[in-house]
Amino acid sequence: MSQIPRSALILGFAGLIPFLWGAATLLSPTLADWGYTTLGGRFVGPYVQLFYGTIILSFMSGVLWGFAAKTSGTVAATGYALSVIPALWAFFMTGGGPVTAALNLIIGFLGVLAIDWLFWRQGLTPPWWMRLRITLTAIVCLSLAIGAL
Secondary structure: OOOOOHHHHHHHHHOOHHHHHHHHHHHOHHHHHHHHHHHOHHHOHHHHHHHHHHHHHHHHHHHHHHHHOOOOHHHHHHHHHHHHHHHHHHHHHOOOOHHHHHHHHHHHHHHHHHHHHHHHHOOOOOOOHHHHHHHHHHHHHHHHHHHHO
16 A cells, blocks of 8 residues: 555644544543633533534545546446535434434444545545545544543
């Protein structure tokens, strides 16, 4: 496999900060209190994870759409249809309370990973794509699981 470009790696890991921060504030009441007082309630615990997770699933829809645009015909049509699923999933499945929303986001991120794999197998992604996506998805799902459990 090709090496992951440094910029993609740095930005990918930077994108984990809200998930990791949310998990840290769930595990540390002192940190949660500091975050609540300093940053506000939306930026601690499950709230930051769920809000940001919804945004990232929607972002991933756009990324997948871009990969689908690299092909044509039935493959492109299927790719476009698959690419809108993460955004729709986030929109419809993140209500119902923080535990249900976190579990549904985990399912959503695992679903994106499956679509990533399909697009990777079709040669629509960079060769290093799955190495990056597996790592990021694992960390996101573990962070969300802290909020769900």
